[in-house]
Every structure is written in C-alpha cells, then in structure tokens.
Amino acid sequence: MSTPVAETKENGSKENGSLEEAQQDGATQWMGGTQGLDEPEFDVNVKLADLQDDPNNPLYSAKSFDDLNLRDELIRGLATMNFRKPSKIQERALPLLLKNPPQNLIGQSQSGTGKTAAFVLNMLSRVDLNNKAPQCLVLAPTRELAKQIAGVATIMGTFLLEKGLRIAEAIPQSVPRGAQLEGQVVVGTPGTTMDMIKRRQLDVRAMKVLTLDEADNMLDMQGMGDQCKRVKNLLPKTIQVVLFSATFPPKVLEFADFFAPHANQITLEVEQLTVKGIKQMYLDCSTDEEKYNALVKFYGLMTIASSIIFCHRRDTAAEIERRMTAEGHKVAMLSGALEGQERDRVFNEFRTGLKKVLITTNVLSRGIDIQTVTLVINYDIPETYGGKPDFETYLHRIGRTGRFGRTGAALSFVHDKKSWANLMAICEHFKVEPTKLETDDWDEVERKLKAIMKNKRNDEALGLAKEEAMAD
Numbered sequence: 476m477s478t479p480v481a482e483t484k485e486n487g488s489k490e491n492g493s494l495e496e497a498q499q500d501g502a503t504q505w506m507g508g509t510q511g512l513d514e515p516e517f518d519v520n521v522k523l524a525d526l527q528d529d530p531n532n533p534l535y536s537a538k539s540f541d542d543l544n545l546r547d548e549l550i551r552g553l554a555t556m557n558f559r560k561p562s563k564i565q566e567r568a569l570p571l572l573l574k575n576p577p578q579n580l581i582g583q584s585q586s587g588t589g590k591t592a593a594f595v596l597n598m599l600s601r602v603d604l605n606n607k608a609p610q611c612l613v614l615a616p617t618r619e620l621a622k623q624i625a626g627v628a629t630i631m632g633t634f635l636l637e638k639g640l641r642i643a644e645a646i647p648q649s650v651p652r653g654a655q656l657e658g659q660v661v662v663g664t665p666g667t668t669m670d671m672i673k674r675r676q677l678d679v680r681a682m683k684v685l686t687l688d689e690a691d692n693m694l695d696m697q698g699m700g701d702q703c704k705r706v707k708n709l710l711p712k713t714i715q716v717v718l719f720s721a722t723f724p725p726k727v728l729e730f731a732d733f734f735a736p737h738a739n740q741i742t743l744e745v746e747q748l749t750v751k752g753i754k755q756m757y758l759d760c761s762t763d764e765e766k767y768n769a770l771v772k773f774y775g776l777m778t779i780a781s782s783i784i785f786c787h788r789r790d791t792a793a794e795i796e797r798r799m800t801a802e803g804h805k806v807a808m809l810s811g812a813l814e815g816q817e818r819d820r821v822f823n824e825f826r827t828g829l830k831k832v833l834i835t836t837n838v839l840s841r842g843i844d845i846q847t848v849t850l851v852i853n854y855d856i857p858e859t860y861g862g863k864p865d866f867e868t869y870l871h872r873i874g875r876t877g878r879f880g881r882t883g884a885a886l887s888f889v890h891d892k893k894s895w896a897n898l899m900a901i902c903e904h905f906k907v908e909p910t911k912l913e914t915d916d917w918d919e920v921e922r923k924l925k926a927i928m929k930n931k932r933n934d935e936a937l938g939l940a941k942e943e944a945m946a947d
C-alpha cells in the first residue's frame with residue numbers, strides 16, 4: 476500500500492532512494508539508552524538499516540549528514556553519537572532551517588524520529604562562539620524535557636565546548652537568585668524563562684533563534700500559550716521561530732501561523748502519524764478495581780525491559796505506586812505534585828534502569844526519550860477536560876516506546892462504556908485496529924502477548940519488518 480508523502484510547503488523535493496550504508500543504532504548511551512535493551516543489538520541494527528532504506532518510512536533518507544552543510548565539529552559530534560544517516564525530518568528540515576536569511580519553520584514528524592537533533596543542529600550551526608551572550612532559546616513543557624534537550628545539545632556540541640560553547644538550563648533553581656544565566660544556548664520551561672528575563676538574569680538582546688519543542692502543547696491557549704507569547708514578545712523581532720511537534724491539530728496550526736509567520740511547513744497526514752513499530756492492544760476490564768488487578772497480573776506474566784504506566788490523575792498514580800510497592804514491586808512514581816529535585820531523583824532512577832516501572836501522569840507524556848521502554852500502559856484512556864478523547868496525548872504517550880525504529884507495545888485499559896468509546900474514537904481517528912485482550916482468560920492473554928512479541932521479532936529477523944513499514 477502506498478502512502479501520502481509528507482507535505483513540504485516550499486520546495487517540497489522528493490527523495491530518490493539510493494541505498495545507503497547500513498546504519499547502526501544511534502543510541503544515546505550517555506543517557507543510559509542502550510543498556511538493558513531486551514533486543515540483541517544486532518537485530519536493532521539490521522532493522523534500522525532496512526527502515527532507513529525504505530522511502531515510505533519516517534527514518535528514510537537519501538542524504539548523508541555530510542550533504543547538509545554542517546560545521547565540521549557537528550559532523551564529528553554526530554559520529555560520536557553514532558548517528559550515521561539523517562532521518563526524513565532531519566533531511567528535510569535542516570536545509571530549510573539553515574538557509575540564510577533565516578526563515579521560520581513549522582516541522583512535524585512521528586514520535587521518536589529525531590526532531591530534537593534537527594532543531595539542536597540548527598541552533599549549534601547558528602551560534603557565534605565569539606559572543607558569550609545567549610543567542611538561542613528552546614522552550615519545552617517540562618523540566619525533564621528541558622534537561623534532556625540540554626543533554627542532547629551538550630553531547631552533539633561536544634567539539635564546540637572546547638571552543639567556548641555553553642549550554643544553560645532555565646528551569647527552577649538552575650541558577651541562584653540574582654545570578655546571570657550564562658550560555659549561548661538556553662533550554663527552559665516557559666514560566667521560569669519568563670521570570671529570568673524579567674529579573675534580568677537572562678539577557679535576550681542577542682537572541683536569534685527561538686525553538687518551541689512540543690509546539691502544539693506550548694501554544695495551547697489553555698496551557699502555556701500565553702507565557703510563550705509573552706516570552707516571544709521580549710525577544711528581538713528578527714528572531715527565527717522554529718516549531719516542532721509530532722502533532723499539530725488544525726486549530727493550533729492556525730495559531731502557529733501567527734506565532735511563526737511565513738514559516739516553511741513540513742506536515743503529515745493524520746494516518747501517517749502512528750509509528751508502525753508500536754503494537755497497540757487493549758485490555759477489556761469489567762470495573763475500575765479490576766484494572767488494578769489486571770495490572771498486577773500483567774506484570775506477573777511479562778518480563779519487560781522498562782515500562783511507563785500513564786494515569787489521568789495524580790492521586791491514582793500515587794495509589795498505584797502505594798499498592799504495587801506494598802506487593803513488593805519496584806516502581807517509581809512521578810507527577811506534578813513532586814518538587815523539582817525529587818522529580819529529578821525519581822526520573823534518574825527510571826532513566827538509569829534502577830527502577831523498571833514508572834507510574835506517571837500526562838506530565839511525562841511528551842518528548843521523553845528512553846530507549847529501553849518497551850511497553851506503555853494507558854491505565855486511564857487520555858481525555859480532555861471535557862471528558863472527550865484526547866487524540867494527541869494518546870499519540871505522545873504511546874510514542875514513549877518504539878523510538879527510532881525500535882519495537883514496542885502499548886496496552887490501553889478500558890473498563891466502562893466511556894473509556895471504551897474514547898479508545899475506539901482514538902483508534903478510528905488514527906486508523907488503527909488494536910488487538911483485544913480479555914481478563915477472563917489469562918492463559919489466552921499470555922499466549923496472545925507472547926505471539927505478538929514473538930511475531931515481531933521473527934518478522935524483523937526475516938526482514939519482513941520492511942513490508943509492515945511499507946504499509947504505514
């Protein structure tokens with residue numbers, strides 16, 4: 476089945492697929508990424524090479540990083556990271572981002588396809604190392620994501636650090652009150668960044684690039700939209716505005732046009748949004764309480780590298796943590812109820828593999844990149860304030876697995892008419908058919924799950940993953 480090609484507004488060039496050298500896993504090892512992967516490294520490499528040779532796959536690319544006009548130090552940085560070939564979004568976005576005079580960009584691509592590297596490379600290409608003043612600002616919705624992006628910029632810019640590059644974080648308590656935030660690249664959350672600018676801790680006069688990661692979320696007027704707008708108003712008028720996300724609902728896209736006027740756009744059709752490596756399933760429970768029993772049962776059945784359980788409410792997350800801990804499970808819980816440093820501690824325990832299960836809320840639904848996560852559980856189906864299905868959050872949550880060509884599974888729990896109807900609406904929206912699992916026959920659940928996991932592995936081993944990717 477052929478798929479509509481992602482739309483590039485501007486000089487939408489089509490790729491002509493030359494076979495490139497097989498690419499290895501571009502693992503972010505410094506973040507504990509590859510350790511504990513439950514798939515042999517060999518399989519991951521073979522699969523990634525296949526995917527990157529398939530023109531219908533989001534990881535496909537006809538170019539090499541050498542063709543993208545990057546600073547030599549950045550090419551070396553990419554090699555250190557084991558990034559052999561750009562992904563589709565990197566190949567398309569970088570020429571548009573790096574053109575002079577700078578132009579705005581709205582960029583969309585599936586979760587886990589390397590948007591971070593695209594916008595970090597733009598910033599690190601544009602930074603003037605002879606000037607110590609802040610020049611590039613990235614805003615992200617959470618401290619965890621801001622820190623992760625700062626980490627990627629630091630490692631990608633390794634060879635620029637010795638030439639004076641500094642990366643700074645504008646998150647609560649990152650600098651003492653009254654002290655100056657120093658770094659040419661600043662990554663922050665919108666509220667703290669706003670405060671720092673107002674208190675003159677962050678000098679914005681030399682700013683030339685503003686990037687919003689998870690831009691649809693950041694521009695949401697019920698959320699952080701107002702703060703982002705206010706930050707932008709304090710920056711030089713000539714700033715290059717770069718917006719990236721896996722999702723841009725039409726309403727936000729309209730507003731994004733105001734925020735990033737005359738932007739080049741790389742967008743996707745809704746049916747292109749799901750990542751094929753993520754197997755979607757749901758478990759039919761009869762009551763809310765049965766969901767908890769099913770959760771515990773499920774962990775008894777499966778050996779999983781790492782997993783994330785998403786709940787709607789903080790108190791549900793805390794309650795599941797309490798009960799699972801009491802039953803001897805080693806779990807971590809992170810919600811917005813925790814203070815910053817506690818959040819860092821919990822998150823690091825999960826990122827480094829000390830805890831294999833993370834129970835959380837939508838606070839971590841976006842952007843977090845931990846390659847060992849092979850299972851995402853929607854304990855509650857994501858819904859909007861009005862109780863309607865939340866399509867975008869579903870996509871971002873399940874996108875915490877299946878990163879850059881890896882395989883993963885997403886299991887959603889339904890327990891009443893509403894949760895069932897919301898899940899069905901979400902699946903209909905993205906045109907996916909989830910596999911149903913039932914709680915009255917756990918032998919059957921185990922059999923199906925093992926078959927799903929085993930089939931995927933066999934497909935990959937036989938090179939059949941290509942066929943599946945072609946159908947995306």
Ligand SMILES: Nc1ncnc2c1ncn2[C@@H]1O[C@H](COP(=O)(O)OP(=O)(O)OP(=O)(O)O)[C@@H](O)[C@H]1O
Pocket residue numbers: 500501502503557558559560561562565584585586587588589590591592720721841842843844846874875878879
């Ligand atoms: N060209 C590349 N080669 C190999 N690995 C890559 C490449 N680009 C990115 N990666 C890896 O892919 C993973 C996902 O990248 P990233 O976090 O940027 O995804 P994303 O598109 O921003 O996802 P999300 O929409 O969930 O935020 C990271 O672990 C990153 O190191």
